[in-house]
Amino acid sequence: xxxxxxxxxxxxxxxxxxxxxxxxxxxxxxxxxxxxxxxxxxxxxxxxxxxxxxxxxxxxxxxxxxxxxxxxxxxxxxxxxxxxxxxxxxxxxxxxxxxxxxxxxxxxxxxxxxxxxxxxxxxxxxxxxxxxxxxxxxxxxxxxxxxxxxxxxxxxxxxxxxxxxxxxxxxxxxxxxxxxxxxxxxxxxxxxxxxxxxxxxxxxxxxxxxxxxxxxxxxxxxxxx
Amino acid sequence: xxxxxxxxxxxxxxxxxxxxxxxxxxxxxxxxxxxxxxxxxxxxxxxxxxxxxxxxxxxxxxxxxxxxxxxxxxxxxxxxxxxxxxxxxxxxxxxxxxxxxxxxxxxxxxxxxxxxxxxxxxxxxxxxxxxxxxxxxxxxxxxxxxxxxxxxxxxxxxxxxxxxxxxxxxxxxxxxxxxxxxxxxxxxxxxxxxxxxxxxxxxxxxxxxxxxxxxxxxxxxxxxxxxxxxxxxxxxxxxxxxxxxxxxxxxxxxxxxxxxxxxxxxxxxxxxxxxxxxxxxxxxxxxxxxxxxxxxxxxxxxxxxxxxxxxxxxxxxxxxxxxxxxxxxxxxxxxxxxxxxxxxxxxxxxxxxxxxxxxxxxxxxxxxxxxxxxxxxxxxxxxxxxxxxxxxxxxxxxxxxxxxxxxxxxxxxxxxxxxxxxxxxxxxxxxxxxxxxxxxxxxxxxxxxxxxxxxxxxxxxxxxxxxxxxxxxx
Ligand code: SF4
Numbered sequence: 001x002x003x004x005x006x007x008x009x010x011x012x013x014x015x016x017x018x019x020x021x022x023x024x025x026x027x028x029x030x031x032x033x034x035x036x037x038x039x040x041x042x043x044x045x046x047x048x049x050x051x052x053x054x055x056x057x058x059x060x061x062x063x064x065x066x067x068x069x070x071x072x073x074x075x076x077x078x079x080x081x082x083x084x085x086x087x088x089x090x091x092x093x094x095x096x097x098x099x100x101x102x103x104x105x106x107x108x109x110x111x112x113x114x115x116x117x118x119x120x121x122x123x124x125x126x127x128x129x130x131x132x133x134x135x136x137x138x139x140x141x142x143x144x145x146x147x148x149x150x151x152x153x154x155x156x157x158x159x160x161x162x163x164x165x166x167x168x169x170x171x172x173x174x175x176x177x178x179x180x181x182x183x184x185x186x187x188x189x190x191x192x193x194x195x196x197x198x199x200x201x202x203x204x205x206x207x208x209x210x211x212x213x214x215x216x217x218x219x220x221x222x223x224x225x
Numbered sequence: 226x227x228x229x230x231x232x233x234x235x236x237x238x239x240x241x242x243x244x245x246x247x248x249x250x251x252x253x254x255x256x257x258x259x260x261x262x263x264x265x266x267x268x269x270x271x272x273x274x275x276x277x278x279x280x281x282x283x284x285x286x287x288x289x290x291x292x293x294x295x296x297x298x299x300x301x302x303x304x305x306x307x308x309x310x311x312x313x314x315x316x317x318x319x320x321x322x323x324x325x326x327x328x329x330x331x332x333x334x335x336x337x338x339x340x341x342x343x344x345x346x347x348x349x350x351x352x353x354x355x356x357x358x359x360x361x362x363x364x365x366x367x368x369x370x371x372x373x374x375x376x377x378x379x380x381x382x383x384x385x386x387x388x389x390x391x392x393x394x395x396x397x398x399x400x401x402x403x404x405x406x407x408x409x410x411x412x413x414x415x416x417x418x419x420x421x422x423x424x425x426x427x428x429x430x431x432x433x434x435x436x437x438x439x440x441x442x443x444x445x446x447x448x449x450x451x452x453x454x455x456x457x458x459x460x461x462x463x464x465x466x467x468x469x470x471x472x473x474x475x476x477x478x479x480x481x482x483x484x485x486x487x488x489x490x491x492x493x494x495x496x497x498x499x500x501x502x503x504x505x506x507x508x509x510x511x512x513x514x515x516x517x518x519x520x521x522x523x524x525x526x527x528x529x530x531x532x533x534x535x536x537x538x539x540x541x542x543x544x545x546x547x548x549x550x551x552x553x554x555x556x557x558x559x560x561x562x563x564x565x566x567x568x569x570x571x572x573x574x575x576x577x578x579x580x581x582x583x584x585x586x587x588x589x590x591x592x593x594x595x596x597x598x599x600x601x602x603x604x605x606x607x608x609x610x611x612x613x614x615x616x617x618x619x620x621x622x623x624x625x626x627x628x629x630x631x632x633x634x635x636x637x638x639x640x641x642x643x644x645x646x647x648x649x650x651x652x653x654x655x656x657x658x659x660x661x662x663x664x665x666x667x668x669x670x671x672x673x674x675x676x677x678x679x680x681x682x683x684x685x686x687x688x689x690x691x692x693x694x695x696x697x698x699x
Contacts, residue, residue: 002313003310003312003313003524004311007311007313007522007524007528008292008295008296010313010529011291011292011295011470011531014528014531015289015291015292015531016532024290025293027290028290028293028294028475029297031475032297032440032441035441035476035477035478036476037478038279038283038478038479038481039272039275039279040272041270041271041485042271043270062494062495062496095512117512117513118513120422120426136495137495138496138500143511143513143514144508144511145511145512148511148512148513149459149513150459150460150512152455153452153455170481171481171484175478175481178477185301185441185442187305187442187444187502188504189503189505189507189508189514190502190503190504191444191501191502192499192501193496193501193502194498194499195499195500196498198451198498199450200414200450201450201492202362202363202364202367202381202382203363203382203413203414204254204387205255205258205380205383207450208411208414210414210415210418211414211450211451211452211453212361212363212422212452212453213451213452213453213455213499
């Protein structure tokens with residue numbers, strides 16, 4: 001605790017607030033409790049169809065590939081197509097998300113579907129996103145057995161299913177949704193915002209795809225009627 | 226131990242840098258890219274300046290309540306199953322981290338990019354104590370192979386050319402066939418990816434930095450484009466976050482505001498590829514993730530900056546834009562600054578953290594063109610802060626007599642910004658005058674500049690006018 005005491009004493013001394021006053025305390029708890037929104041770009045503030053279009057465009061800008069599907073039933077065929085286009089074996093790993101369990105995978109006979117986290121041996125994974133943000137083409141993924149975090153990073157190719165109705169204009173809307181699900185000041189262990197596939201600019205400042213994480217990110221947006 | 230400080234040798238370092246052909250090639254290439262990418266991203270976001278005002282005010286509010294936000298943050302880390310360790314000094318931070326590694330019997334640790342760990346000299350300390358750190362960010366991996374320190378806060382290997390990387394890989398990866406083709410950047414990347422994969426899958430401890438800490442939830446936030454930070458923290462048995470105390474923000478909404486500015490200003494992306502919010506350790510039913518989650522919070526002199534002339538520097542979100550737009554940085558690169566933080570932000574921060582005796586030369590490494598302040602996403606008045614240091618050093622009589630003489634006149638103008646611009650040419654004439662008497666070389670930087678450049682050797686034009694011409698011709 002020595003370090004802690006020294007640091008706090010020094011902060012207070014420098015700020016000239018040696019005696020705790022309740023005004024400062026209340027200011028801080030009010031901000032935490034009310035979590036006011038700051039400036040939010042107008043870019044994402046659009047009605048549903050335009051918001052979806054913006055999401056698709058921004059995700060493509062971030063070098064993801066995107067496909068719109070009419071129904072969840074189309075997911076297996078879309079996944080199989082994608083694997084073929086990348087010359088990959090017909091095999092994916094997914095988590096326990098009920099929305100993924102309800103997908104009729106058996107319609108693609110050649111497609112092998114296993115469940116669980118990744119140990120680095122899988123080439124392709126399929127996840128279901130909690131939400132998405134149109135403003136920057138970003139997917140919002142939550143940790144847990146439904147969609148294990150390792151599936152976002154270890155396989156070479158990551159396919160993510162998004163319900164169109166889960167596409168928000170801005171990050172703030174998704175934060176509120178997380179509050180609804182987990183409680184006021186709670187978070188799942190990990191929230192991943194993902195915008196495009198892994199890349200690095202560390203060799204002569206040219207952006208190359210496929211650094212440590214997935215080489216490709218494929219987004220399947222399921223239309224909400 | 227902390228990272229060694231070579232800042233007092235700035236003038237010598239700078240001269241060496243100007244003579245380094247490899248470095249000059251690397252710097253020339255990087256300059257344009259960063260500036261253009263940021264400009265394009267900013268132009269696409271009409272609210273960019275409003276966000277900057279927002280972010281500046283928010284940071285001031287946070288710094289004024291730093292003790293309280295840290296207190297809330299700590300409570301929420303603990304409530305979500307994590308551990309908080311406080312380190313007043315770099316030595317303490319290193320000891321805490323080594324302690325965790327020893328307890329877990331860790332022989333190797335994977336590391337995501339962290340400037341704070343550079344500040345504490347963590348890698349050298351771990352190695353001396355039998356723990357091998359493996360840098361996993363490609364840039365950091367490259368400079369670790371070279372035995373160097375980062376030359377830029379977001380592009381650590383900025384100073385290295387492709388050919389040098391190839392030579393380093395051939396030297397280090399001796400298990401691979403010597404005849405392999407590494408001509409293309411993509412083959413270099415693929416080789417690093419394969420080598421690092423092994424490391425990720427076999428370490429006990431993963432250490433990452435933090436771009437922000439969220440008080441509301443006790444979360445730490447990292448941003449990467451590679452995904453290395455995520456692999457580092459997800460696959461290890463324990464995740465250690467090392468961060469400085471001023472990174473705390475009140476809420477998730479506040480984090481979103483800073484994140485809207487960070488990547489755009491740094492690299493021209495709307496957002497980095499991966500923005501990760503981590504809260505505590507693996508939970509019941511989780512099939513992956515670390516079993517322990519630790520945060521080491523470092524002060525290392527920051528609390529002394531609060532409430533004083535340099536508090537504004539603590540608003541910094543480490544985007545790197547000030548160095549990307551700095552003519553001095555472009556000329557000499559990051560290593561010349563002699564410590565962890567280069568460019569304008571380093572010139573202000575280094576003397577604050579390591580002392581004016583060691584870092585006091587750096588605030589002189591400026592042409593006072595003002596570009597750094599123009600691009601800073603949290604509107605830090607970097608030129609003003611550098612002037613504060615110059616004045617302070619002047620008062621302390623640390624400078625040679627000729628420097629004090631020149632600075633006295635300069636300060637008289639510099640304190641009056643309008644007059645300063647109008648009268649810069651006058652100051653330049655003055656410099657030419659004293660330069661003409663053979664004393665010009667006693668001025669900071671002058672030796673290096675005049676041997677290699679026609680600026681700031683006065684040529685009848687001010688830097689401001691040269692700069693605006695130069696910007697227009699882009
Ligand atoms: S001082 Fe401003 S521009 Fe420089 S790194 Fe910090 S935030 Fe970015």
